[in-house]
Amino acid sequence: MTTSTLAAIIYKQGEPVVVEELELDDPGPGEVMVKIGGTGVCHSDHNVYSGYRRNDDLPTILGHEGAGTVEKVGSGVHGLEPGDKVVFAIRPMCGKCKYCSTARWNLCDPISSHQPSAQFHKNGTTYYAGLATYSEYTVAWENNVVKVDPDVRLDRAALVGCAVITGVGAVVNKAKVETGSTVAVWGCGGVGLNVIQGAYIAGASRVIAIDTNPSKFQYATRLGATDTVDASKNDAVEAVRELTDGGVDYAFEVIGQPATLRQALEATCEGGTAVLVGAAPDDGEVTIPMRHLFLDRSLIGCSAGTGRPRYDFQWLIAMYRQGRLNLDDLVTRTRPLTEVNEAFRDMEAGAVARTVLVP
Ligand code: APR
Ligand code: ZN
Ligand code: ZN
Numbered sequence: 001m002t003t004s005t006l007a008a009i010i011y012k013q014g015e016p017v018v019v020e021e022l023e024l025d026d027p028g029p030g031e032v033m034v035k036i037g038g039t040g041v042c043h044s045d046h047n048v049y050s051g052y053r054r055n056d057d058l059p060t061i062l063g064h065e066g067a068g069t070v071e072k073v074g075s076g077v078h079g080l081e082p083g084d085k086v087v088f089a090i091r092p093m094c095g096k097c098k099y100c101s102t103a104r105w106n107l108c109d110p111i112s113s114h115q116p117s118a119q120f121h122k123n124g125t126t127y128y129a130g131l132a133t134y135s136e137y138t139v140a141w142e143n144n145v146v147k148v149d150p151d152v153r154l155d156r157a158a159l160v161g162c163a164v165i166t167g168v169g170a171v172v173n174k175a176k177v178e179t180g181s182t183v184a185v186w187g188c189g190g191v192g193l194n195v196i197q198g199a200y201i202a203g204a205s206r207v208i209a210i211d212t213n214p215s216k217f218q219y220a221t222r223l224g225a226t227d228t229v230d231a232s233k234n235d236a237v238e239a240v241r242e243l244t245d246g247g248v249d250y251a252f253e254v255i256g257q258p259a260t261l262r263q264a265l266e267a268t269c270e271g272g273t274a275v276l277v278g279a280a281p282d283d284g285e286v287t288i289p290m291r292h293l294f295l296d297r298s299l300i301g302c303s304a305g306t307g308r309p310r311y312d313f314q315w316l317i318a319m320y321r322q323g324r325l326n327l328d329d330l331v332t333r334t335r336p337l338t339e340v341n342e343a344f345r346d347m348e349a350g351a352v353a354r355t356v357l358v359p
Helices: 043-050 154-161 163-175 190-202 214-222 236-243 258-266 290-294 309-321 337-349
Strands: 002-010 018-025 031-040 066-073 085-088 137-141 145-147 182-186 206-211 227-230 248-253 268-276 298-301 331-336 354-358
Touching: 002 137, 002 337, 018 137, 018 337, 031 085, 031 154, 043 337, 066 154, 085 154, 085 309, 145 309, 154 163, 154 309, 154 331, 154 354, 163 190, 163 248, 163 268, 163 309, 182 190, 182 258, 190 206, 190 214, 190 248, 206 214, 206 236, 214 227, 227 236, 236 258, 248 258, 258 268, 290 298, 331 337, 337 354
Parallel strands: 182 206, 182 248, 206 227, 248 268, 268 298, 331 354
Antiparallel strands: 002 018, 031 066, 031 137, 031 354, 066 085, 085 145
16 A cells, blocks of 8 residues: 655755655555654755755655654554654664664664665655655654654654754763853754753853854844854854853854864863764865864764664653753744745745744
8 A cells, every 4th residue: 555645855956845746655564654743954954955965865855853643553563553653863773783782873874874665656766864754754664763752742842853862962962061061052053052952951151152143143042042152243263262261161063064163172171172063064174283182172073962862852852841941942933845945945044943844
């Protein structure tokens, strides 16, 4: 049997996304079909749309930050039933590779994705990131979804799978920011705002939000930033050093550019830590003065918030329901799936914190 579904497809990078109907197979062994309740518009999707990151698996259905309700389960699936609410995990968590065996779920090999056996019937269309959440229905490997609180709103829970775990996780799982420490964040997009709220939750005494688009500061302040620096008008490194008596304890780069990674490192005090969170361009390289490391600084990377989705998604959603994690102010706008191109334009214009598409 197949299910008809509307989905957002990229045929050619740099061209508009096409939203059209296609047929989706029933889930195969170890797979589940999910009815999408909400899916976030992340810069990683934009990178495929725009061609910033080359993708050779076209046509592909975009979307990796999402939540939904299990519609059907394939044979041999354990612990998931129709009606369960799930959040997609952006890494496949096979449970068997050397990374999963050592609880480094965020690095599961193959990191690129697990393509489900259930096919979307049209021109060999693939699942972007193995997930294809820009669709009314998708099929995912059971290890790519996490069952969550049945009472959570899906258009909010969607963000937990990418922006929230990537941002909050970088602070609490990787950098382990201590209460009272000082933090600077380069980039106040959907992910950067979650670094900001992660730092707030961790008890940072100062959270400096840096962006070239000052309209982002309204969100940053609502999510816990104590100071803002407009990098279009100021030297952000200088500004951070001045605000913090010579540099922050932790600086996070949440854009994915060599220049801002170097700035983040330069804004740390001696003994401080700079963390790369933004997705690195394939050929990106950064040069740093050795002296920075000699003076006890650390430069570290963080992929998908060094997350353990089956554990982290539960406490993140619990904290949202308790009012201690802000997902509502991250969603500036919801739109129907058919407006995906408009949502990308809003992202380019810096007009939103996050758009959530509701198919
Ligand atoms: N200095 C400061 N801020 C900048 C600069 C710069 N040179 N260049 C861009 N920005 C800001 C933008 O104005 C925007 O507010 O960075 C923010 C990026 O936000 P989004 O486009 O919403 O991106 P987001 O989804 O948060 O992703 C950020 O993390 O997951 C990765 O692939 C993703 O690399 C991307 C990064
Ligand atoms: Zn993402
Ligand atoms: Zn694995």
